[in-house]
Amino acid sequence: MxxxxxxxxxxxxxxxxxxxxxxxxxxxxxxxxxxxxxxxxxxxxxxxxxxxxxxxxxxxxxxxxxxxxxxxxxxxxxxxxxxxxxxxxxxxxxxxxxxxxxxxxxxxxxxxxAPRHTYRSATRPGLSGATTAQAFSLDRTKRYFAVLAALCEPRLRGAPHAPPPTVDQLVERLRHTWPAANRSSVYWNIDYLAVKLRLRPAPETAEPGPRLYGKKESLVSLALRFDLVREDDLVVLAAVPSEVAR
Incomplete structure (x- = not known):
């Protein structure tokens, strides 16, 4: 064959x-x-x-x-x-x-x-004990995931070198599913994603760490490198996400 x-x-x-x-x-x-x-x-x-x-x-x-x-x-x-x-x-x-x-x-x-790629089933019989913790825990029903999807959308739509959308562009893209979206709320979700995806320390840590420049670019790069957002996930931009940001 x-x-x-x-x-x-x-x-x-x-x-x-x-x-x-x-x-x-x-x-x-x-x-x-x-x-x-x-x-x-x-x-x-x-x-x-x-x-x-x-x-x-x-x-x-x-x-x-x-x-x-x-x-x-x-x-x-x-x-x-x-x-x-x-x-x-x-x-x-x-x-x-x-x-x-x-x-x-x-x-x-x-x-x-190369159509003969095969994948192992996630089920592994015979193994017991605690499951392996996820590297990145993302809830696709939350607003932060819609923000992350909107950040990744241009590259997932076939423009691999496109810069990340501006905050104003994000607000416009999200507004029809999130009418209350504004610059402040989108910035908040971007900051939250940077902490959640471990690009910067959490606020409660003693060491704040260096200022993170190119935050949106870093989020897009990380999300696409590890398939945290795929083209199929862009459906969240047409669905009504949860009212809870986190």
Whole structure:
């Protein structure tokens, strides 16, 4: 059974997906090859790289002499890896990937899917005792989670480099589900999130710690890095959250 699917870039004249079984290789580049992926662009190396399929992931070799390739996770709100020129066998674990090739002032891309990802059940029979404490305890019915979702929304909507919304933009975004939202209440929830997600000490601690600059950016970065907010969670922006801020 195939383990990796390569989707050729648009405009190459081929809409056929290329299926690779574990251990199979696929070369790509400007040169026409009978069993490879041809990308007809003068800015792409004749032999640009090679993909090798494994069971639940794939590896990328960058065979160019001077171009760094980027592999993006389209569902990861900016998550990506860089593969330097000449790097061989760089593992890629994303289930959905976009390989981006710089080409004479343009950015060309093609997709690679690894649909054989499997996940272990959360149920672990035979184990007893106290359960492991959650790293980040968030209640999706509270107002602070709606604020966090609104902060992350631009990047989750497909703009991975977008700056966090301003407080005024947050107020406007939240107002139809939270009519009483204002700058003060949104600021309060941002401060609360910074404490709850351990970006700053709690007020009752003896050491207040240094002033936290870029608080919104830090919250967005942490939330997206650990999947505390996913695209599915944006539904809270269309639902009426709890009346209790915390």
């Amino acid at each position: 195939y383990s990796v699917i390569v989707v050729p870039p648009r405009g190459t004249g081929s809409d056929d997906q290329i299926r690779l079984s574990a251990g199979e290789r696929l070369a790509f580049g400007r040169s026409e090859t009978g069993n490879g992926l041809a990308i007809a662009h003068e800015g792409v190396s004749r032999i640009a790289g090679e993909i090798t399929a494994h069971r639940a992931f794939w590896i990328l070799s960058n065979l160019s002499q001077g171009q760094t390739y980027v592999v993006e996770n389209p569902e990861g709100a900016g998550e990506h890896i860089k593969v330097a020129p000449g790097r061989l066998d760089a593992p890629v674990s994303f289930e959905f990937s976009r390989v981006v090739l710089p080409a004479a002032g343009e950015l060309l891309s093609f997709d690679v899917w």
